[in-house]
Amino acid sequence: MTDPNPKKNNAEPTEEASLKVPAKDPKKKKDEKKDEDLSDEDLALKQQLELYVERVQDPLPGVQKLALESMRQEIRTSTSSMTSVPKPLKFLRPHYGTLKTYFATMEDSELKKYLADILSVLALTMSAEGERESLKYRLLGSEGDIGSWGHEYVRNLAGEISQEYATRQQIEDAKIEDLMGLVQQIVAFHMKHNAEPEAADLLMEVEDLDLLVEHVDAANYKRTCMYLVSLASYLPGPDDLLVLEIAYVIYLKFDEYPLSLRIAIGLDNLQYVKDMFKSCNDIQRKKQFCYILARHGVHFVLEEEVISDDDERESCQEILNNMKLSEGYLNLARDIEVMEPKSPEDIYKAHLIDGRASAGASVDSARQNLAATFVNAFVNAGFGQDKLMTVPSDASSGGTTGGWLYKNKEHGKASAAASLGMILLWDVDNGLSQLDKYFHSNDNHVIAGALLGVGIVNCSIKHDCDPAMALLSDYINKEDSTVRIGAIMGLGLAYAGTQNEQIYKQLSPILGDSNAPLDVIAFTAISLGLVFVGSCHADVAQSIILALMDRNEAELGEPLTRLLPLGLGLLYLGKQENVEATAEVSKTFHEKIKKYCDMTLLSCAYAGTGNVLKVQHLLGECSQHLEKGETHQGPAVLGIAMVAMAEELGLDMTIRSLEHMLQYGEQNIRRAVPLALGLLCISNPKVNVMDTLSRLSHDTDSEVAMAATISLGLIGAGTNNARIASMLRNLSSYYYKEASLLFCVRIAQGLVHMGKGLLTLAPHHSERFLLSPTALAGLIVLLHTCLDMKSLILGKYHYVLYFLALAMKPRMLMTVDENQKPLSVPVRVGQAVDVVGQAGRPKTITGFQTHSTPVLLAAGDRAELATDKYIPLSPILEGFVVLRENPDYQEDN
Numbered sequence: 001m002t003d004p005n006p007k008k009n010n011a012e013p014t015e016e017a018s019l020k021v022p023a024k025d026p027k028k029k030k031d032e033k034k035d036e037d038l039s040d041e042d043l044a045l046k047q048q049l050e051l052y053v054e055r056v057q058d059p060l061p062g063v064q065k066l067a068l069e070s071m072r073q074e075i076r077t078s079t080s081s082m083t084s085v086p087k088p089l090k091f092l093r094p095h096y097g098t099l100k101t102y103f104a105t106m107e108d109s110e111l112k113k114y115l116a117d118i119l120s121v122l123a124l125t126m127s128a129e130g131e132r133e134s135l136k137y138r139l140l141g142s143e144g145d146i147g148s149w150g151h152e153y154v155r156n157l158a159g160e161i162s163q164e165y166a167t168r169q170q171i172e173d174a175k176i177e178d179l180m181g182l183v184q185q186i187v188a189f190h191m192k193h194n195a196e197p198e199a200a201d202l203l204m205e206v207e208d209l210d211l212l213v214e215h216v217d218a219a220n221y222k223r224t225c226m227y228l229v230s231l232a233s234y235l236p237g238p239d240d241l242l243v244l245e246i247a248y249v250i251y252l253k254f255d256e257y258p259l260s261l262r263i264a265i266g267l268d269n270l271q272y273v274k275d276m277f278k279s280c281n282d283i284q285r286k287k288q289f290c291y292i293l294a295r296h297g298v299h300f301v302l303e304e305e306v307i308s309d310d311d312e313r314e315s316c317q318e319i320l321n322n323m324k325l326s327e328g329y330l331n332l333a334r335d336i337e338v339m340e341p342k343s344p345e346d347i348y349k350a351h352l353i354d355g356r357a358s359a360g361a362s363v364d365s366a367r368q369n370l371a372a373t374f375v376n377a378f379v380n381a382g383f384g385q386d387k388l389m390t391v392p393s394d395a396s397s398g399g400t401t402g403g404w405l406y407k408n409k410e411h412g413k414a415s416a417a418a419s420l421g422m423i424l425l426w427d428v429d430n431g432l433s434q435l436d437k438y439f440h441s442n443d444n445h446v447i448a449g450a451l452l453g454v455g456i457v458n459c460s461i462k463h464d465c466d467p468a469m470a471l472l473s474d475y476i477n478k479e480d481s482t483v484r485i486g487a488i489m490g491l492g493l494a495y496a497g498t499q500n501e502q503i504y505k506q507l508s509p510i511l512g513d514s515n516a517p518l519d520v521i522a523f524t525a526i527s528l529g530l531v532f533v534g535s536c537h538a539d540v541a542q543s544i545i546l547a548l549m550d551r552n553e554a555e556l557g558e559p560l561t562r563l564l565p566l567g568l569g570l571l572y573l574g575k576q577e578n579v580e581a582t583a584e585v586s587k588t589f590h591e592k593i594k595k596y597c598d599m600t601l602l603s604c605a606y607a608g609t610g611n612v613l614k615v616q617h618l619l620g621e622c623s624q625h626l627e628k629g630e631t632h633q634g635p636a637v638l639g640i641a642m643v644a645m646a647e648e649l650g651l652d653m654t655i656r657s658l659e660h661m662l663q664y665g666e667q668n669i670r671r672a673v674p675l676a677l678g679l680l681c682i683s684n685p686k687v688n689v690m691d692t693l694s695r696l697s698h699d700t701d702s703e704v705a706m707a708a709t710i711s712l713g714l715i716g717a718g719t720n721n722a723r724i725a726s727m728l729r730n731l732s733s734y735y736y737k738e739a740s741l742l743f744c745v746r747i748a749q750g751l752v753h754m755g756k757g758l759l760t761l762a763p764h765h766s767e768r769f770l771l772s773p774t775a776l777a778g779l780i781v782l783l784h785t786c787l788d789m790k791s792l793i794l795g796k797y798h799y800v801l802y803f804l805a806l807a808m809k810p811r812m813l814m815t816v817d818e819n820q821k822p823l824s825v826p827v828r829v830g831q832a833v834d835v836v837g838q839a840g841r842p843k844t845i846t847g848f849q850t851h852s853t854p855v856l857l858a859a860g861d862r863a864e865l866a867t868d869k870y871i872p873l874s875p876i877l878e879g880f881v882v883l884r885e886n887p888d889y890q891e892d893n
Contacts, residue, residue: 045088068114076148124153197227213246213253236613323461326427338757347379411482415449418449421435444480451472489523503531511524525563526781529568529571562600562788563785586598618637631787678693679714685721775806781803782800813829824854826851831861845863
């Protein structure tokens with residue numbers, strides 16, 4: 001008897017079996033039930049597609065072609081939007097295996113390629129994890145446009161390509177041309193459809209980011225570059241620099257000069273900066289470049305090839321040398337009406353505290369006067385007038401300028417004389433004439449202070465006639481070590497970041513002088529580190545290394561000796577692996593200083609890079625429990641903050657890690673944690689950090705309490721933050737009997753009201769993209785000296801507080817017209833919003849208020865022009881911005 005269904009025994013028994021067995025299949029019932037649930041429309045579609053699947057396997061090519069065409073059409077129309085799995089893909093799911101098996105038996109033809117295209121799309125939802133079938137069938141398919149299958153399909157393909165590329169990289173001589181052809185198509189598709197980040201990610205995966213430059217156009221280059229720049233802070237080196245290079249090239253391609261200049265500065269590439277000046281023909285834009293370079297502290301001399309006209313070149317160089325800074329700052333102060341000088345009492349607000357503090361205030365008058373000197377200097381910084389130092393000598397009270405000076409003891413006089421430099425900050429001509437009288441004093445401390453004052457006045461300003469060099473050079477080899485330190489520190493402050501070889505010639509012999517006292521050598525190393533910050537200067541490094549090797553064992557235990565490795569570290573600030581050769585040499589140092597040097601070099605070299613591996617390494621160092629007398633964990637804790645301050649996410653995670661250290665760390669770690677928190681949130685008082693520091697400022701260990709108090713001042717520096725001011729007032733009554741702690745409270749109060757609230761210490765600028773090396777160096781030096789407060793800041797080296805002058809900058813937006821005169825325009829100031837990779841044209845600020853320039857910008861604030869009348873020549877409104885009249889502007893009636 002013949003079998004009524006011969007097909008069962010012959011053709012494809014396995015395929016059929018897998019679909020039909022067992023006879024009483026519970027799934028079948030379910031399927032029938034599902035079919036009942038479907039609407040008539042869906043049921044018709046399902047049957048239609050099942051028919052196509054059968055027809056595809058028809059022996060007649062014509063029937064096959066028609067079935068493939070129809071199936072393709074159905075899938076295409078449904079995959080254009082992908083909110084849920086499209087119905088055709090759902091209904092074809094059971095037949096995926098059938099089609100794959102049939103595909104394997106087909107002969108090569110156009111139809112086979114057609115079927116490969118369809119299988120590639122079906123694989124989107126049906127292929128097993130890691131099979132990469134979508135890509136496999138795509139490569140076997142036709143060369144058609146992949147975008148027509150929808151966005152989700154293209155995205156899936158991109159993912160499979162990056163996996164396939166990584167696999168092929170492991171095989172020698174594996175060809176990748178077929179993949180790169182697809183990559184070209186996908187990138188072109190993404191760039192046209194507002195998916196620039198996905199295009200960049202794919203090209204990063206296949207290591208061919210240069211392709212991006214061909215595909216950007218005027219519509220998408222800004223979004224592309226924004227993504228690349230924000231990506232750079234999360235990439236390991238050297239990829240981060242490569243990404244920035246591409247962004248630089250793209251910005252240049254579209255003449256976005258100020259933005260490409262930021263990247264050139266970020267790459268620390270002066271050749272790029274020169275090229276920018278040459279390729280831009282607009283003198284006003286060049287002036288804007290000069291303002292940006294001056295804010296960053298780039299030492300740059302304009303040559304004739306860069307700006308040919310002599311007068312224009314001179315006026316640009318003046319801006320570059322920061323000669324406009326004082327004038328702009330005072331304009332801001334007049335506009336906000338804070339020119340009135342403030343006395344320390346105005347800051348302490350003793351009347352707001354309960355009685356006991358004011359009663360016992362006269363504990364140690366010399367220490368109190370010294371504190372008042374610093375508070376007065378910080379609060380009136382740059383205003384040119386105060387109530388202690390610049391009062392005219394015929395004042396009715398009979399107080400002369402010398403009057404306040406002589407209320408300080410010995411080395412206190414040095415800080416008092418130098419405070420005049422701080423009050424006249426950035427105003428070189430006026431400052432030098434007022435400091436001049438101290439040079440004729442017969443007290444060495446006063447002379448030392450005057451020398452330091454010269455350095456402070458010239459801080460971040462470069463004067464044509466180099467007055468600092470002329471005045472200070474004669475004093476660096478004097479007998480008295482205080483005078484020498486004043487001159488050496490003054491040179492360091494005045495020429496920080498200039499890489500001035502003359503200073504190397506003058507200061508390096510001191511490092512090798514066996515008769516020079518330790519403190520002179522320590523400050524020489526710091527000054528050389530500041531002048532050559534981030535330059536990797538081999539000769540300077542060599543001199544400091546030899547000076548370290550010459551120290552005897554007793555000296556190596558001194559806190560001052562630790563400034564030598566710091567000076568060495570500053571040479572490699574942010575220069576990453578360039579430090580390795582020097583780090584090897586440091587391994588040969590004496591046991592006492594070796595680990596300290598190692599940590600300091602590592603933390604300086606990776607400062608501001610956000611390198612996660614280095615943070616882990618430093619955390620590892622902090623987790624060890626050590627014997628007494630080990631000091632290297634302090635710089636390791638500071639190092640964690642220095643490396644992680646690069647971007648917001650790492651910063652928040654670091655704050656949490658530091659909280660853990662407070663709970664589980666040894667005492668020497670707990671002493672450094674408040675300082676690290678201070679650096680992470682400098683001039684940016686975050687509430688959680690404020691509370692932690694407030695808690696630590698009452699700690700039983702006085703060194704932890706002092707560090708926390710100073711850090712409260714640092715996080716509130718220049719913000720006039722009312723909450724911190726109130727915390728510090730309470731602390732001043734809490735510690736009214738403890739001179740050292742009260743001194744720290746006073747310093748912190750001076751910092752919070754620094755520049756009457758117009759200044760910032762934050763080393764980041766340009767929307768947190770750029771990190772000024774000289775500003776960061778000034779902060780690091782201060783924090784390192786705070787690791788041993790008792791012997792340095794509370795001893796006779798309190799003038800290291802003046803290193804903060806390097807980081808002080810007005811937190812303003814000052815708009816000027818094309819003649820560099822202030823121009824008041826309305827601007828909106830609000831909290832910056834991160835819009836990288838967001839769809840459409842999102843607003844970049846939120847919760848804004850409209851003000852007229854000049855305006856103050858707090859941490860995290862961003863400004864935008866509220867008028868179309870002018871065009872800003874820099875898209876980032878910070879510091880000095882040149883405005884040009886908009887030729888297309890029309891007044892509304």
